[in-house]
Amino acid sequence: MTIKGLTNKQHQNVLRELIKLGETTKIKQLHASGPEYTSLMVCFLKHSLSSADCLQQLYAFYGDDLFPTTVGYTIVRPMFEIDVTAHYITRKPRERAHQYIEYESVIKKRQMEAWGKHRNSNKPDWREAMETAWQHELAERQSQIDSRFNSIRTKFEKINKKGHPILFHNWSGKSIRDMAVEVDHEEAYDIFYADLSSFTHADVRLANRFLRLNTHGMSWSSQAQSPDIGGVFRYADIFLTCFLSLFGEEFKLWEKSKVEKCWG
Secondary structure, three states, rough: OOOOOHHHHHHHHHHHHHHHHHHHHOOOOOOOHHHHHHHHHHHHHHHHHHHHHHHHHHHHHHHHHHHHHHHEEEHHHHHHHHHHHHHHHHOOHHHHHHHHOOOHHHHHHHHHHHHHHOOOOOOOHHHHOOOHHHHHHHHHHHHHHHHHHHHHHHEEEOOOOOOOOOOOOOOOOOOOOHHHHHHHHHHHHHHHHHHHHHHHOOOHHHHOOOOOEOOOOEEEEEOOOOOHHHHHHHHHHHHHHHHHHHHHOOOOOOOOHHHHHHHH
16 A cells, blocks of 8 residues: 655645546456456445545535544545455455345345334334335335345355354455455554544544543534544545555556556
């Protein structure tokens, strides 16, 4: 990953250049690994670019003083997950692209079970809402969802210590950290992702940014004590650089050096 110490403005300029590069993408033919892999990578690209663009719009609206850093971190965090996921899939592109896509059947099955469970909620408003949702969205598709789930479930199961099959918690059966380590992103996970997750999960660090201590006790401010705008854009630059380098290599669009030139 490209890591450099730049000013806030410089990091914002880097992000603009990275977005410009990503927007030049024109896929003229499918990747050799098939349409599933091709479509996933393009979706990952579009999401990363749109996230970066959102950061620019936030800054243009709020400026330095009121920039919502915590919102910025929430936008940037999935950019790391996308980068790790893309690198992990690329190790076995055809197999893992199918696995990623087929996991939707597990998600739908779990959603259906949750809605079915809370149709009997002891809270009238929830019971009514779930019943309405069930009748309008799931009743006619229940057999289809069950059938599709049963046809792929063994791909997403592992045997627990008691010898019973249990479903994966996510599509790969591995945590983001496990995948990050496997694709040589361990440092980025331990340092960058941990920092981003701290704010995303609304821990005490989120609140402390707006608390002020004085002789009269604590007070609250709508302006963060340490806006840390540079941190938001720095992370976005690092993650988008890493992903664009992979994307360019996979689709033979540009050399890694072209991506690194965006840093000046």
